[in-house]
Amino acid sequence: xxxxxxxxxxxxxxxxxxxxxxxxxxxxxxxxxxxxxxxxxxxxxxxxxxxxxxxxxxxxxxxxxxxxxxxxxxxxxxxxxxxxxxxxxxxxxxxxxxxxxxxxxxxxxxxxxxxxxxxxxxxxxxxxxxxxxxxxxxxxxxxxxxxxxxxxxxxxxxxxxxxxxxxxxxxxxxxxxxxxxxxxxxxxxxxxxxxxxxxxxxxxxxxxxxxxxxxxxxxxxxxxxxxxxxxxxxxxxxxxxxxxxxxxxxxxxxxxxxxxxxxxxxxxx
Numbered sequence: 001x002x003x004x005x006x007x008x009x010x011x012x013x014x015x016x017x018x019x020x021x022x023x024x025x026x027x028x029x030x031x032x033x034x035x036x037x038x039x040x041x042x043x044x045x046x047x048x049x050x051x052x053x054x055x056x057x058x059x060x061x062x063x064x065x066x067x068x069x070x071x072x073x074x075x076x077x078x079x080x081x082x083x084x085x086x087x088x089x090x091x092x093x094x095x096x097x098x099x100x101x102x103x104x105x106x107x108x109x110x111x112x113x114x115x116x117x118x119x120x121x122x123x124x125x126x127x128x129x130x131x132x133x134x135x136x137x138x139x140x141x142x143x144x145x146x147x148x149x150x151x152x153x154x155x156x157x158x159x160x161x162x163x164x165x166x167x168x169x170x171x172x173x174x175x176x177x178x179x180x181x182x183x184x185x186x187x188x189x190x191x192x193x194x195x196x197x198x199x200x201x202x203x204x205x206x207x208x209x210x211x212x213x214x215x216x217x218x219x220x221x222x223x224x225x226x227x228x229x230x231x232x233x234x235x236x237x238x239x240x241x242x243x244x245x246x247x248x249x250x251x252x253x254x255x256x257x258x259x260x261x262x263x264x265x266x267x268x269x
Contacts, residue, residue: 009112018074022120025070026062026128034135054139056157058132059125060231066124067168067224072200075117075172079179080192082109087187102263113176121169125161143231150233164227167240174220174250175200181258184265220250
């Protein structure tokens with residue numbers, strides 16, 4: 001079941017286009033920075049400002065930029081279509097005629113989504129690293145230290161970049177679980193996608209409202225960029241730990257609902 005599902009998703013046009021975007025956007029960013037010389041320092045530099053200072057800063061800039069929209073859209077799109085597309089195509093009923101339990105079907109679908117999320121995130125980083133080094137050289141990464149910039153050795157930077165990539169992937173799990181749950185509820189993949197992205201967008205909007213300071217820490221995107229603290233001195237991991245723990249209740253609630261709903265659902269298509 002898992003191998004069949006993996007091959008089916010691997011050779012779909014949606015998968016090709018999503019992976020192309022994950023590689024293409026860092027490529028366009030690198031070309032733009034190479035041609036224009038970067039954004040320039042503005043007194044309070046961020047990861048985009050530092051992208052041209054070292055090839056190893058480019059994957060950081062790409063990860064920060066793409067995790068704000070394109071990466072979530074790609075992974076939620078797959079999660080939202082996992083079950084809903086099978087239902088809309090009329091193939092879900094025939095899939096269930098096989099001697100395969102509903103739990104195994106859900107687990108197989110969810111595994112593919114998880115693999116896709118990991119691969120998509122790492123593609124951004126790998127493409128950004130290769131293209132950044134080719135364009136701007138292999139130099140120490142510039143990190144923030146008490147209001148000034150300091151050099152970070154490439155080996156240390158790569159290790160922290162790896163951890164950052166894992167953290168960004170993990171941060172997607174809450175909205176992935178929600179999109180996956182909606183996929184079991186509706187036969188319309190577009191509706192499940194809109195619902196999953198709706199949670200993402202609403203969370204971002206509410207997180208930006210100062211009057212909601214008391215509840216912002218429970219929003220799934222609140223600690224979205226906590227990984228950037230790995231590139232400061234001293235390194236702060238408090239928000240990273242809280243960000244990891246924050247996704248657990250979202251995963252538990254929405255996946256439990258997905259299993260419960262799918263097992264009681266009357267499959268007619």
